[in-house]
Amino acid sequence: MSKAGLHAGETAVEGISADDLRTFVDDFAGEVVLPDDDGYHEARQVWNGMINKYPAIVARPTGPADVVRAVELARDQGLPLAVRGGGHNVAGSAVCDGGIVVDLADVNDVRVDPDARTARVGGGATIGDVDRETQLFGLAVPLGVVSQTGIAGLTLNGGVGHVRRAHGLACDSLVSADVVTADGEVVVASEDRNPDLLWALRGGGGNFGVVTSFEYRLHDVGPEVYGLLCFYHGDRSIEALERFREWAVDAPDEASVLPIYMFVPELEEYPEEAWGEPAFLFAGCYNGAIEEAESVFEPLREVAEPIVDFSGPMPYAALQRLFDLEFPDGRRYYWKSTYVEELTDDLVELFARRGAEAPSSLSTVDLWHLGGAIAEVDPEETAFWHRNKPYMLNVEANWDDPLEDEANVSWVRETLAEARELPGIDGGYGNFPGLREDPVRAVFGDNLERLADVKATYDPENLFSNNQNVEPSR
Numbered sequence: 001m002s003k004a005g006l007h008a009g010e011t012a013v014e015g016i017s018a019d020d021l022r023t024f025v026d027d028f029a030g031e032v033v034l035p036d037d038d039g040y041h042e043a044r045q046v047w048n049g050m051i052n053k054y055p056a057i058v059a060r061p062t063g064p065a066d067v068v069r070a071v072e073l074a075r076d077q078g079l080p081l082a083v084r085g086g087g088h089n090v091a092g093s094a095v096c097d098g099g100i101v102v103d104l105a106d107v108n109d110v111r112v113d114p115d116a117r118t119a120r121v122g123g124g125a126t127i128g129d130v131d132r133e134t135q136l137f138g139l140a141v142p143l144g145v146v147s148q149t150g151i152a153g154l155t156l157n158g159g160v161g162h163v164r165r166a167h168g169l170a171c172d173s174l175v176s177a178d179v180v181t182a183d184g185e186v187v188v189a190s191e192d193r194n195p196d197l198l199w200a201l202r203g204g205g206g207n208f209g210v211v212t213s214f215e216y217r218l219h220d221v222g223p224e225v226y227g228l229l230c231f232y233h234g235d236r237s238i239e240a241l242e243r244f245r246e247w248a249v250d251a252p253d254e255a256s257v258l259p260i261y262m263f264v265p266e267l268e269e270y271p272e273e274a275w276g277e278p279a280f281l282f283a284g285c286y287n288g289a290i291e292e293a294e295s296v297f298e299p300l301r302e303v304a305e306p307i308v309d310f311s312g313p314m315p316y317a318a319l320q321r322l323f324d325l326e327f328p329d330g331r332r333y334y335w336k337s338t339y340v341e342e343l344t345d346d347l348v349e350l351f352a353r354r355g356a357e358a359p360s361s362l363s364t365v366d367l368w369h370l371g372g373a374i375a376e377v378d379p380e381e382t383a384f385w386h387r388n389k390p391y392m393l394n395v396e397a398n399w400d401d402p403l404e405d406e407a408n409v410s411w412v413r414e415t416l417a418e419a420r421e422l423p424g425i426d427g428g429y430g431n432f433p434g435l436r437e438d439p440v441r442a443v444f445g446d447n448l449e450r451l452a453d454v455k456a457t458y459d460p461e462n463l464f465s466n467n468q469n470v471e472p473s474r
């Protein structure tokens with residue numbers, strides 16, 4: 001609360017002249033939500049219930065012309081600006097206090113060209129929106145593993161999903177983008193037009209403008225794939241991870257596996273006697289012949305007697321939705337990541353020990369197997385720097401009680417800090433950034449200077465700063 005008990009959004013709106021506000025609202029084709037409006041408190045919520053920001057205006061464009069107006073208003077009024085794709089970034093960077101939120105929820109069209117094997121996707125679409133249309137043709141963009149997630153933030157910061165080792169990061173399939181820049185220009189970023197901007201959008205985050213449309217290259221995926229979902233008792237974690245380490249040495253690129261330390265959900269699909277028990281899960285996908293998948297995954301499915309093993313052929317679109325229920329809107333979340341050069345005995349031990357110590361049984365420790373197509377791209381070829389790390393460790397605290405905030409956040413931070421003391425573990429992933437407290441060098445590595453140059457061209461005043469912020473070079 002600021003003066004006279006007003007919140008930051010109300011104070012900022014008071015600072016805009018009535019004429020300027022009216023002109024903006026009248027000229028905006030989409031919905032404009034102000035602090036006095038009924039839908040305001042809903043409109044300012046993002047997926048993470050930890051985030052509680054009070055913007056001045058939530059503007060929901062119908063297309064680029066509205067986006068231009070919102071960007072110009074923020075710039076002319078000297079107000080902060082936030083861009084919302086799906087609102088799923090754990091740091092809550094889709095909203096801001098006392099500023100303008102450009103919420104792209106209504107710009108979510110997906111159009112597939114099966115002959116060209118490309119898809120045009122609106123900047124507010126979700127993974128589910130894209131899978132739904134592309135899977136009609138047995139095609140897919142390699143996005144993430146939970147279907148409600150926004151494609152925009154995910155792609156701009158990299159994007160790892162179930163077919164990552166076969167088809168790379170989401171940003172690797174980005175062919176072109178329509179972008180509204182800080183000066184209100186609508187530009188195309190492609191190999192032929194503004195290639196520096198395309199380079200930066202492929203992993204450089206939301207620093208360069210509002211992307212209203214993403215054009216992706218499509219890949220053959222499914223429609224049936226082999227889903228790996230084998231749950232062991234938590235006390236078999238070390239054994240399972242050691243088996244995974246051997247298996248990973250010559251794992252085919254068609255296989256993308258994600259070992260997870262977790263607790264058995266209290267859901268009827270799981271044996272009731274195991275509910276709440278520590279567990280180790282091999283989650284993954286084989287995007288190739290189903291018969292091959294059986295033998296490729298066999299070593300991972302024979303570590304011990306499983307609690308339950310749901311592995312088998314399934315529609316890719318169903319696999320993409322399997323984890324949806326685990327991440328409801330409004331729960332409290334704090335997720336943070338780092339990259340791993342080698343799966344040492346120390347890290348295996350840390351994974352199992354810290355997993356068991358999680359203060360909330362909704363939390364997990366995840367080890368993403370990277371490599372494959374991700375590592376085939378040179379670190380300088382796109383803005384996404386961490387190409388040569390075979391694993392990413394992500395520590396996910398998920399809980400409901402605000403009184404437990406400190407315990408959960410500390411568990412993640414301490415786990416990450418301990419991991420980063422081990423050799424060959426460093427850096428961070430822009431899509432799992434905690435509350436963005438780490439230096440941005442951790443995300444962008446040696447690409448930071450080139451990103452700062454591109455930033456100076458497209459956003460010299462740093463209007464787009466509510467993100468993993470790259471300051472413009474001078």
Ligand SMILES: Cc1cc2nc3c(=O)[nH]c(=O)nc-3n(C[C@H](O)[C@H](O)[C@H](O)COP(=O)(O)OP(=O)(O)OC[C@H]3O[C@@H](n4cnc5c(N)ncnc54)[C@H](O)[C@@H]3O)c2cc1C
Binds near residue numbers: 086093158
């Ligand atoms: C349940 C869940 C599952 C996830 N699973 C995965 C996964 O499997 N793989 C993975 O890689 N990540 C995953 N993530 C992380 C996810 O990639 C990030 O949270 C990502 O930022 C979400 O994108 P969004 O558009 O919803 O972000 P938002 O919160 O809407 O935006 C985040 C930031 O992205 C930028 N941005 C958003 N939209 C635009 C736009 N149109 N133009 C310009 N900038 C924009 C802005 O800087 C904004 O601040 C998951 C997240 C959640 C919540």
